[in-house]
Structure formats: C-alpha cells, structure tokens
Amino acid sequence: MHEARQENKFLKTQLSDVNKELKKKKDYYYSKAKQEVNSKLINLEKELKNCKLELVLQKENIEQEFLKEKENYERTIDNLELNLKKQKKIFDQALQQSQEKFSKNLDILQKKLSDKGNGLSELEKENAKLRFEASKYQSALGVATNTRLGDDDQNHSVRLKQDILILQKSLENYVTHLKPNVDIDIEKIQTLAQEYGCLNEINVENKPFIKAILQRKVLDQVTFLSSILSDHRDIDVSLELYIDLKTQELTNLINIFSKHRVGTDKVTGVAAIKIRQEVYGILGNRGFNDAICFDADGTSKTFTHGFIIFASRELNNMMNQYRIINDVARKEQVEAMAPKLIQDIYKLMWFRFNVQEPIVNLHYFEKNDKIDPNVMKGNWNDDDDDINQLRVGICYFPLIGRDLTSSNRKVYTLANVISTSYNQFG
Incomplete structure (x- = not known):
C-alpha cells in the first residue's frame, strides 16, 4: 500500500514536469509565430504603400497624357473650323458668280423670246x-x-364567293334542321326523291338526305317561278324581266353590228360586254327590291315587290307539303325568310352571274355521277381509298364558276352533294 502511494506521487511529479515543459514550448512557439505574423504585416504595409505610390504616379501620368490629347484635339477642331469657314467663303463667292451669270443669260433668253412675239x-x-x-x-x-371589276365592286369574284356561301346558309336555315317539333311527310318526300332518280326507300332517319333534297327542290322551284314572270303584263311586276330581255336583245344586236360594220375603234368590240355588266350590276343591286309608288299629290310609299309576294307564298305552300312546322311562331319565322331568300337567289344566279366576264355558270351533277373532290364537297374523306366507289346521290347546290367545261375553268364554289355507294338510293 505504501509502495502504491509512492508510485502515485512519483507519477504526479512527472506529469507536472511534463505540463511545465509543454507550457514553455507553447509560449515559445506562440511568441515565434507572433513575431513572424508581425513581420509579414510590416512587409505587407510596405508593399501597399509602394502600390499606392505607384498608382498615384500612374494617375498623374494618365492625366498629363489626357491633357496633351485634349489640347491636340482642340487644336485640330479649331483648324477644321477655320478651313470650313474658308471653304464656305469660297463656295459663296462661286455661287454668287454663277447666279449672276445665270441671271444675265436668262435676261438675254427672255429678251429673245419677247422679240419673237407671243406666237x-x-x-x-x-x-x-x-x-x-x-x-x-x-x-x-x-x-x-x-x-375587269374593281376590288371594291360588290360583284368582284371574292365578294361573289362570299355571297354564294351566305346564300347556301340561308337556304339551309329556310329548309330547317327538320327538328324539333317538325313533321315530315315521308310519302311525299319519297315521291320527290323519285323525281330526282332516287328509287330506294327513304325513312325519317335519313334527315341529311331529306334536307338536301328539299334544298334542291327550293332552288328548282324558285327557278321555275321566274318563268311565270312573262305571264304578268304589269310592268311594275315584270320590270326586271323586261330589262333582262331588252339587254339580251341589245347586246346581240351590238355583237352583230361589230361584226358587220367596218371600223378600228376598240370600244365597239367590248360594248356588249360593258352594257351587260352595267345593266346586270344594276339589277343585282336593286332587282326585286321593294317597289315605290306615287300618290296623286306626289308623295311616295314603298311596298314589297308583287312578284316576291307571289313567289314567297308559292314557295312556302310547296315546302309545307313536305315538312310541317308545328310551332306557330317558328313557322312564321321560317316563312318570313322566303322573300329575302328568293331575292338573293335571283340577284346572284340571274343577275350578278352575268356581270362577270366571262359569264359565271352553274352545273348540277346527275344521280350516279362519280364523286370528284375537285368540284364537289360532301360526306366523305378526300383521303378515303374507297372514294372511287362513291357516286352522287343528290346534288343539292350547284357547282359555280367560269368556263366549267374548259381546262381553264375557274371554280368559285364547289357543288354540295350527298354521296352514296354505287346504286344506293336507286
């Protein structure tokens, strides 16, 4: 036990000696490191001072060089301004001399002209x-x-195409979508379809075909009604027809005259065309518009064109045989479309087509004609491989364009057709 205490005491003494030795080394290295850091700081301060001094010297040198360059530029500018003043003075003198010389020459020429008199x-x-x-x-x-027609002319081809498309929409709205609250007389529709060569049985589910054949019937009926105009002796009713007939007569006579009378003027050759364009342009603008009458005291009043009243009544009666609109208000609304629809059909297809040069034509494709996407549009996909197997079921709006039978034809609007497989619907 005593030996253990002695050993413990000895170890503590040794540990104390080691700590003292470590402290001495620590103090030594710390002092040495501090001296080195201080020495480096002193050196850095010297370097910084030298850099500042060098920068100051560089700045002074740059400022001196700048002042020298500035003085050089200012001298150059002064010299240029001086030269410019000299050149301007020389130019002004030369200009004055030229003006004086020109003035003298002008006076001489004017005197010579005056001497020759006023001839x-x-x-x-x-x-x-x-x-x-x-x-x-x-x-x-x-x-x-x-x-040629101007771009702002209502009969320009672009405007004409737009109005044809508007007419197609008006025709579709007049026939209606055949629903709701609309009854269809299938038996009469079947008879109508047979008139157009469609012999297969038709049912109420065939509404796209029924709408199409009714649209075609409207166009044909309006065309037929125009042939009745010649039966009306009242010039107020038949005035448009008289103008049409007289225009055809006059243009035919002018064409004969231009071929059988000698002359070199350019007007005669196109006179018939110009007259046709002007007259049918007027008819296309005012044809079948409301009429004006004058009382004995000279006051005027307007009323719906007599033939439009007649044609609208006939068209509505005809359509009511095929589709019966049970809603009274809806029926009145649809029937009220007839006058404007008839006017637009006549103005476009009778009058405005004749304003074009050459005259615009229309063509209805026949039942079982082959489908041609270049001149038709309908219920098929142009990329369909089976398109060659499709045929025309009914053409319900005609192909419209110029020179339709020529290789140089110009199509305005495609024909609207319902397509069928070969021999379907007859």
Whole structure:
C-alpha cells in the first residue's frame, strides 16, 4: 500500500514536469509565430504603400497624357473650323458668280423670246389643251374598254364567293334542321326523291338526305317561278324581266353590228360586254327590291315587290307539303325568310352571274355521277381509298364558276352533294 502511494506521487511529479515543459514550448512557439505574423504585416504595409505610390504616379501620368490629347484635339477642331469657314467663303463667292451669270443669260433668253412675239406662247397653250383632251379621251377609252371589276365592286369574284356561301346558309336555315317539333311527310318526300332518280326507300332517319333534297327542290322551284314572270303584263311586276330581255336583245344586236360594220375603234368590240355588266350590276343591286309608288299629290310609299309576294307564298305552300312546322311562331319565322331568300337567289344566279366576264355558270351533277373532290364537297374523306366507289346521290347546290367545261375553268364554289355507294338510293 505504501509502495502504491509512492508510485502515485512519483507519477504526479512527472506529469507536472511534463505540463511545465509543454507550457514553455507553447509560449515559445506562440511568441515565434507572433513575431513572424508581425513581420509579414510590416512587409505587407510596405508593399501597399509602394502600390499606392505607384498608382498615384500612374494617375498623374494618365492625366498629363489626357491633357496633351485634349489640347491636340482642340487644336485640330479649331483648324477644321477655320478651313470650313474658308471653304464656305469660297463656295459663296462661286455661287454668287454663277447666279449672276445665270441671271444675265436668262435676261438675254427672255429678251429673245419677247422679240419673237407671243406666237410661241399661243402654240404652247394650244399644245397643252390638245394634250389634256387626249388624256381625257385615253382615260375614257380605258374605262370604256376595261371589263375587269374593281376590288371594291360588290360583284368582284371574292365578294361573289362570299355571297354564294351566305346564300347556301340561308337556304339551309329556310329548309330547317327538320327538328324539333317538325313533321315530315315521308310519302311525299319519297315521291320527290323519285323525281330526282332516287328509287330506294327513304325513312325519317335519313334527315341529311331529306334536307338536301328539299334544298334542291327550293332552288328548282324558285327557278321555275321566274318563268311565270312573262305571264304578268304589269310592268311594275315584270320590270326586271323586261330589262333582262331588252339587254339580251341589245347586246346581240351590238355583237352583230361589230361584226358587220367596218371600223378600228376598240370600244365597239367590248360594248356588249360593258352594257351587260352595267345593266346586270344594276339589277343585282336593286332587282326585286321593294317597289315605290306615287300618290296623286306626289308623295311616295314603298311596298314589297308583287312578284316576291307571289313567289314567297308559292314557295312556302310547296315546302309545307313536305315538312310541317308545328310551332306557330317558328313557322312564321321560317316563312318570313322566303322573300329575302328568293331575292338573293335571283340577284346572284340571274343577275350578278352575268356581270362577270366571262359569264359565271352553274352545273348540277346527275344521280350516279362519280364523286370528284375537285368540284364537289360532301360526306366523305378526300383521303378515303374507297372514294372511287362513291357516286352522287343528290346534288343539292350547284357547282359555280367560269368556263366549267374548259381546262381553264375557274371554280368559285364547289357543288354540295350527298354521296352514296354505287346504286344506293336507286
């Protein structure tokens, strides 16, 4: 036990000696490191001071160089301004001399002209007058021989196409979608379909076909009604027809005249075309519009065109045989569309087509004609491989365009058709 205490005491003494030794080393290294850091700081401060001094010197050098360059530029600018003033003075002197010389020459020429009298002046006036007259004639000749329609003309091909599409929509709205609260007389529809060569049985589910055949019937009925106009002797009712007939008569006579009378003017050759365009342009604008009558005291009043009243009544009666609209208000609304629809059909297909040069034509495709997507549109996919097996079931709106039988045809709107497999519906 005593030995253990002695050993413990010895170890503590050794530990104390080791701690003292470590403290001495620590103090030594700390002092040494501090000296090194202080030495480095002193060196860095010296370097910083030297850098600042160097920068100050560089700044002074740059400022001196800048001042020198500035002085050089200012001297250059002064020299340029001085040269510019000298050049301007020289130019002004030369200009003044030229003006004086020109003025003298002008005075000489004017004196010579004055000595020759007023003959030249009179010739110049006469020449100007003749030129003006010639320009007026050329302008009038251009107007008289130009058969192209302006972009703002309502009969321009773009406007005409738009109005044809609007007519198609109006026709569709008049026939209606055949629902709701609309009864269809299938027996009469079947008879109507047979008139167009469709012999297969039709049922009420075939509404797309029924709508199509009714639209075709409307167009055919309106065309047929126009043939009755000649039976009306009242000029107020048949005025449009008389103008149409007289225009055809006059243009035919002019064409005969231009072929059988010698002449070199350009107007005669296009006179018939220009007259046709002007007259049918007027008819396309006002044809079958409301009529005007005058009382004995000279006051005027307007009323619906007599033939439009007649044709609307006939068309509505005909349509009511095939589709019966049970809603009274809806029926009145649909029947009220008839006058405007008939006017638009006549204005487009009778009058405005004749304004075009060459005249626009229409063509209805026949039952069982092959489907041609280039001139038709309908219920098929143009990429369908079986399109060659499709045929026309009914063409319910015609193909419209110019030179339709020519290789140079211009199509305005495609024909609307319902397609069927070969021999379907007859």
